[in-house]
Amino acid sequence: MWCAGPGAYWDTRMHKFLRRNFAGYAFLLPWLIGFFLLAIGPILASLYLSFTKYNVVRPPQWIGLDNYAYMFQMDQRFWKALQVTFQFVVISVPLKLIFALGVAMALDKGIRAIGWYRALFYLPSILGGSIAVAILWRQLFNYDGVINSVLRLFGGDGPYWLSDPRYSLWTLIVLAIWQFGSPMLIFLAGLRAIPQELYEAAEIDAAGPVRKFFAITVPLLAPVIFFNLVLQMIEAFKSFSGAFIISGGTGAPLDSLLFFTVYLYNEAFAFLRMGYASALAWVLLLIIALFTAIAFWTSKYWVHYENERG
């Protein structure tokens, strides 16, 4: 059998590979099936469409790089959408991580019924992306809403949170921070993995809580912080439903809630520029990829894994 040689070679290779990685791929399988059956087709189609003019009713028309050229040279709302999105990412992600870490450290103190608290704090993250919570948020921050009513009790006069472009983005940043549950759970697991002896040794050396935090907790937690940072950053770039609902779908007031995804949605479904919207989607993908790459590159300098020696 002429093919027996390489065949056997591949068999053993494959066998080794499977034995080593089977569990990992088994866990990935549902995602892989979804990706190859459902996602990859539309993704590739959108790449093609991004080079066309396509209003759905008429067939797509090839226009080369025109969409991209228009985006960077002519489209003021594109730049506005980028600005709003960056502002949201840069402010909300660090605040959310700090908040999540704070809560995780508080819960790590061996409180009774900790499972109960964990579940309670995680709840907003499950609800957070939903339309219902976005509508609730709109009611809370309305001029006659709960927040302003409480402020009035204390003699304050709250502003128009939602219709004043100076405040509207902040309501969404608060909404994002409120969904601190999943990074908190991951932090909590990370904190549990830090050996207690280190803290005990530090105490003997008379280190205060601040010193212990920066000298032990942060460095040992760095891989977890990094993981949360990347995840939350990607999520923040893609954030959509809150801004969509609170701005009535348009990015109002005065484009202060014109998240990139909201702009993309409007171009696609309000103005039927599917080709242009596809180009926007690909630019967003590249932006997210770029920032993730930057995060990975900087991680060399601040993230150390325990199993790395030296």
Place this chain on the structure above:
Amino acid sequence: MSKFNRRQFLHTSAGFAGSVAVFSAFGQPAFAQDTAVRHFWWGNPERDKRTFAVIDIYNGKTPGVKVSGETLGFADYFTKLTTQIAGGNMPDVIQQGYGVLFEYIANGAVVPLDDFVGKSLDISKMDQSAIDAGTVDGKFYALSIGANSHMAVFNTRLFEEAGIKVGETFDPYAYTYDELKEFAAAIKEATGVAGTDDNTADYQNFSDFTVQKGANLYNEDGSYGPTQDIVEEYWSTWAAIRDAGGTPPGPESAALAGVSELSQLGVVTGKSAMSYLWSNQLVGVQGLMQDALGAAVYPNTPEMIPGSVIQPSQFVCLTRDSKNPEAATAYMSAFVNDLEMTTVLGLERGIPSNSDVRAALEPNLSAAEKVSVEFFDRIQGKTAPLTAPPPSGSAEVEQTFERLAVSVLLGERSIPEVATDFLNQAKAILARA
């Protein structure tokens, strides 16, 4: 497991059969041999209730045909329709408005009805004006299901409390923006409720105002009609009413820019005594509130040039994806001709275009519908001529207007500056479309 006895089994299967019945009531074809017709419209709770009732009547009368209804709010309707066009699964019968209809005809998504007229589709009792409005290049595409016009609605209780006598101190069919300013402020003074919604960011009112000033929203060549002067004057007019205390505060109105839900109108939320809409919406709005509504035209300038048009509010159309055009057009025909069905539909979509239907409705009108009919009688001959449908890009111009008007409402930039900005952007949008 042994606990699962026969009684429980019967229970569960009955529940299962029940849920199957519920599902089929929600519009899936119940039996394979039935001819399925899907009807899709944008609605409000009142309209949805009436339309589903009409579908039940039709299904009861027409064995072998199963009409199913699908509905969404206006904001989402065209999004869904767009994805259905792309997927090649548009419903058989869709609702269209005067503005966008022509785009769908041009693109072939909506098909001509001429082959069915006189057979499955009866238009012999239709007003000629309604047939003309649905005809493009000699082909008949769209069946009018009601006519409407711009209407202002006011809370009669609040007007009374402020001592404003309709027909004496306030003529609902001819009043100026200056008069509006005075009585709106008076209502605020007397009742604590603002006299009128603030229409600074309302494109419908702006288009009305443009025609009152002798211009058109779009010129013959498709270019944008309103001038710098008109835009500035429109915003200054509303700023004066706002400054006089006649409207809710600017930031509050800013939050409602571009919002199309009837439940957010000032008369419904109780924030103002007067709101502005399409005349057919009166029935839906009255259904959302206790106080009786009165009807008025839009305010005007002292020259009193009519700014509103009477136009078909909605059409039903046949789509190119329809697999049973005979059955679909027969349903469309019943929708506008069948007296039992049109009685249920009433005037909710506008004044019907079929004279027999109008006559049959007359004796059984609700209070709100009577107001609607009287309004229509009073404005006959006092409206502007119907203009050509807007060019593509007009929806984006409208959204841009609403967006920039917010900076006027918030007092962020001067009116002339925003007006210049708006006209430049409108020009760019139309050039790109």
